[in-house]
Amino acid sequence: MNIDLTFLDRQYKLYQQEYEAAVLRVMRSGWYILGPEVEAFENEFAAYIGRKYCVGVNSGLDALTLSIHALGIGAGDEVLVPANTYIATVLAITKNGARPVFVEPDVYYGMDADRIEAAITKKTKAIMPVHLYGQACDMDKSMNIAYKYNLRVVEDCAQSHGAKYKGTMTGAFGDVGCFSFYPTKNLGAFGDAGAVVTDDEELYKKLKMLRNYGSEKKYHNQIEGVNSRMDEIQAALLRIKLSHLDKLNCERIEIADYYNREIKNPEIQLPVLRCSETNHVYHQYVIRTKKRNKLQLYLANNGIKTLIHYPVPPHLAECYGYLGHKQGDFSIAEQYAEEVLSLPMFNGMRVDEIEYVIKICNRYD
Numbered sequence: 095m096n097i098d099l100t101f102l103d104r105q106y107k108l109y110q111q112e113y114e115a116a117v118l119r120v121m122r123s124g125w126y127i128l129g130p131e132v133e134a135f136e137n138e139f140a141a142y143i144g145r146k147y148c149v150g151v152n153s154g155l156d157a158l159t160l161s162i163h164a165l166g167i168g169a170g171d172e173v174l175v176p177a178n179t180y181i182a183t184v185l186a187i188t189k190n191g192a193r194p195v196f197v198e199p200d201v202y203y204g205m206d207a208d209r210i211e212a213a214i215t216k217k218t219k220a221i222m223p224v225h226l227y228g229q230a231c232d233m234d235k236s237m238n239i240a241y242k243y244n245l246r247v248v249e250d251c252a253q254s255h256g257a258k259y260k261g262t263m264t265g266a267f268g269d270v271g272c273f274s275f276y277p278t279k280n281l282g283a284f285g286d287a288g289a290v291v292t293d294d295e296e297l298y299k300k301l302k303m304l305r306n307y308g309s310e311k312k313y314h315n316q317i318e319g320v321n322s323r324m325d326e327i328q329a330a331l332l333r334i335k336l337s338h339l340d341k342l343n344c345e346r347i348e349i350a351d352y353y354n355r356e357i358k359n360p361e362i363q364l365p366v367l368r369c370s371e372t373n374h375v376y377h378q379y380v381i382r383t384k385k386r387n388k389l390q391l392y393l394a395n396n397g398i399k400t401l402i403h404y405p406v407p408p409h410l411a412e413c414y415g416y417l418g419h420k421q422g423d424f425s426i427a428e429q430y431a432e433e434v435l436s437l438p439m440f441n442g443m444r445v446d447e448i449e450y451v452i453k454i455c456n457r458y459d
Contacts, residue, residue, distance in 0.1 A: 095447070096399075097397060097398050097450065097451060098399045098438065098440075099399045099400060099436065099438050099439075099440075100278055100438070101440055101443075102440070105342070105441040105442055107442070108442060109334060109335070109338060112334045113331055116327075116330040116331055116333065116334050119330065120326045120330045125326060127323055128306070128323050128324075128326075130326075131326040131327075131329040131333065132150050132324050132329040135324075135330075135336070136150050138336055139289060139291070139332075139336060142263070142339075143263045143271060143291050145266055145271070145292060146292070146295070147291065147298035148289055148291045149289060149291075149302055149305060150287065150305075150323070151287075151289060151301075151305050151322040151323070152286060152287065152288060152322040152323065153276070153287065154272060154273060154274020154275070155182045155185060155274075156288055156322040157273060158182065158183065158186030158222075159185070159186040159189050160290065160304045160305060161186075161248055161269075161272055161290050161297075161301070163190050164297050164300045165270070167219045167220055167246070168191045168192055169191035171191075171193070171219040171220075172192065172215060172218045172219065173194055173195065173218070173222055173248075174214070175195065175196060175205075175408075176197055176205040176224050177197060177198055177408070177409055177424040177426070177427035178198075178226070178404070178407055178424075178426075178430050179226065179250070179408060180224075180404055181404075182252070182274075183408075187222070192219070194414075195213050195215075195218070196409050196423075196424055196427070197209050198424055199427055199430065201366055202229055202231075202366060202367075202368045203226045203227055203229070203430070204223065204225065204232065205223050205236070206426075207232040207234075207239070208235070210235070210236065210239050211239055214243055214245075219245065220245055220247065220248055221236060222249075222250055223236050223249055224250040224252075225249065225250065225257055226253060227365070227374075227376070227377055227379075228280070228374050228375040229254070229365075229367070229372065229373075229375075230264050230368065230372050232259075233259045233260075233262075234260070246269045247268030248270055248272060249265055249268040249271040251264045251265040251272060251273045252272070252273060252276075252279070253274075253279065253377035254375060255273065255280040255339060255377075256280060256343045256375050257373055257374065257375045259372050260369075269297065270290050271291045271292070272289075272290055273288055273289045273291070274287075275328070280339065280343055280375055280377055281332065281335055281336060282335070283328040283331060284331050285328055287324050287325075287332065288324075300317070304317065304319045304320065305319065305320065305321075305322040306323060343375045345441050346376040346377075346439060347373070347375065347376060349376070349448055352448050352452070353448070356452045356456075357452055359456050361383055361385075361389070361458060362382075362389070362458070363381060363382040363383065365381070376439055377439075378436045379438075379439040380434050380435070380436050381435050381437060382430070382433040383433060384433065386434070390402075390435055393458075396454045398451055401435075401436045402435060403436050406431060407424060409427070410428070437451055438451055
């Protein structure tokens, strides 16, 4: 048996007729950029998350980058960010001229809220919790610290569509919630797309201008902006997928529950849930093992494809050598980078495939 990390065509086939009808509707409309489909998706997604406003953009990275810019964070400012995140989170900070200050992760792979306060300086302007792999960070502590020090909060929700912290959706806590709709995401487009949600009307208006050349009215540019517009076809497809998102997430949770119950190998550490009030939507099903390369090769030899999310922590990335960090500066993040491994997790995964992954994992020694 051969099992990829994900089979995107499986999820497409679940709602094939709806997707194709949506694309055809847009093609026939003659309106392809920032039209009624984008506006409808923005309204529907804002309502889903529980926020007043949504701005559709080109990608998750743009959602983060434009949000930091809109908040007025730039040169001389510091932003707290988890040391084990994907590089995009950090790029959004440095592209605005600010400096990332790394904070070690907790056992749930989110920023360790108990370490945040110690990292704050007079230059700190924001906290960026990243709801990594599909589980929410500790938002009670994070928000309390933000209020105490008058800091902005930019939630990176690229992997947490539909995840909740104590009943509240990720993306509904901070000044802004930033989402990626990259095709592999739980709410994935059929190309690049992203969005920012907020309750702040001024931020909303500024973000709408920033994504469209800094213009509110065509050819009248109030501020310097970029071209980061969600297109109509992606918006139409996302509207279809959004209508099924809770069901799709339930399927991922069922697959993860099966893994959690049946993978019984002392060499494999399974993911841990933060608490009963916080759900996990399993964008990735991430295990840890001391001899990760050996396990990955073993799984590959048995037809199971896996991926490492992520092998190089951002503070050790070549592009950030100028920050002056070295091996050992963030030992927990570095340990995770050496031990994490993502098992196959995708909508449409068959029971026999799930059971095969479990059987091969349990035979590993």
